[in-house]
Amino acid sequence: NMSKVMExxxxxxxxxxxxxxxxxxxxxxxxxxxxxxxxxxxxxxxxSKAFQLLDEMEKRFDAGVxxxxxxxxxxxxxxxxxxxxxxxNSAILAEELVHRMESRATELEDDSILPDKVTYTTLLQVxxxxxxxxxxxxxxxxxxxxxxxxxxxxIRAKPNKVTYTALINCWWHSGRPNAGEKAEQLLQRMEKxxxxxxxxxxxxxxxxxxxxxxxxRTKSDDKxxxxxxx
Numbered sequence: 470n471m472s473k474v475m476e477x478x479x480x481x482x483x484x485x486x487x488x489x490x491x492x493x494x495x496x497x498x499x500x501x502x503x504x505x506x507x508x509x510x511x512x513x514x515x516x517s518k519a520f521q522l523l524d525e526m527e528k529r530f531d532a533g534v535x536x537x538x539x540x541x542x543x544x545x546x547x548x549x550x551x552x553x554x555x556x557x558n559s560a561i562l563a564e565e566l567v568h569r570m571e572s573r574a575t576e577l578e579d580d581s582i583l584p585d586k587v588t589y590t591t592l593l594q595v596x597x598x599x600x601x602x603x604x605x606x607x608x609x610x611x612x613x614x615x616x617x618x619x620x621x622x623x624i625r626a627k628p629n630k631v632t633y634t635a636l637i638n639c640w641w642h643s644g645r646p647n648a649g650e651k652a653e654q655l656l657q658r659m660e661k662x663x664x665x666x667x668x669x670x671x672x673x674x675x676x677x678x679x680x681x682x683x684x685x686r687t688k689s690d691d692k693x694x695x696x697x698x699x
Contacts, residue, residue, distance in 0.1 A: 471515050474506045497537035500526040504543050508550035516554050516562075519547050527573070540581055544570050545588050552595045560599040560607070563592050585625035586632060589615050593635035597642050605643040612636050629669050633659050634676045641683040649684035649692060653699070656680045 478499070485493035500522065507519045523539055530538030544566060551563045567584050574582040584592075589611060596608035618626035633655055640652040656672055663671045677699055684696040 471507055471510045471518065474503055475518070478503050495529075495535065497526070497530070497535050497539075500529075500535070501540070501543045501546075504539075505546045508546040510550075513554065513556050516550055516556065519550055523547060538573075538577070538582075541570070541583070541585060541588065544582070544584075545591060548588060548591045548595075552591050552598065557600070559595050560601050560604060563595040564607070567592055583625070586615065586627055586629055589626065590629075590632040590635050593632065593639060597635060597638040605639050605645065608636060608639040630659060630672060630676060633670065633672075634679055637676060637679040637683065641679050641686065644686065646687060646689075649680070649687040649689060649695060652680040652683035653695070656699075 478495070481493055481499070482495055484490070485495065504519055504522050504526070507515050507522065523543070526535070526539050526543070529535045548563055548566055551559050551566065556562065567588060570582050570584050570588070574580060592611055593608050596604045596611075601607070612628065612632070615626045615628050615632065619628070637652045637655050640648045640655070645651070656676060659670045659672045659676065681696045681699050684692045684699070689695070
């Protein structure tokens with residue numbers, strides 16, 4: 470499927486080059502669609518191709534060839550592709566991509582590129598699957614950054630229950646002795662905020678299940694009791 474997508478993309482580019490017909494001119498919408506299609510393929514070659522396409526899209530926009538550059542949706546699609554991949558440096562790639570979004574947003578003075586809760590949540594999901602020894606610390610820092618941005622007035626950065634569950638999963642997979650305790654503290658924060666009227670933070674079976682899993686992987690003497698209580 471990826472090869473067919475690229476074949477059609479290149480065919481359109483060739484048609485524009487040979488005819489100069491504006492109807493064939495590749496635009497930002499086309500790039501976003503192609504990037505989305507490639508990002509759905511879960512292998513390293515597709516990921517490499519997606520980054521090449523993102524680079525090309527940025528350069529063509531900067532040169533004035535296309536009217537719009539990559540938007541938040543395009544970057545987030547690529548970030549999701551990283552989260553589904555098995556490349557060993559996925560956490561580093563994901564962080565660099567989020568920093569890249571922030572840098573271009575500042576450079577172009579375009580807030581529509583800035584990361585939002587979907588972006589940050591996907592980044593946390595990358596950390597939950599990462600084998601990096603400091604993945605949980607980095608995930609915690611990004612989560613705290615979300616909270617600070619939201620408290621500063623950026624409603625796009627407001628963590629939701631998927632965000633909390635992603636961070637709980639980071640603790641679950643961390644292998645730390647206090648993973649169960651930390652995961653349950655996050656669940657209790659969700660419960661408290663839900664009771665105070667933050668209805669989008671209502672914990673679901675995924676959140677509770679992740680905390681139970683976090684307890685199961687610890688070496689605490691009362692882990693079975695804590696899991697059963699949940």
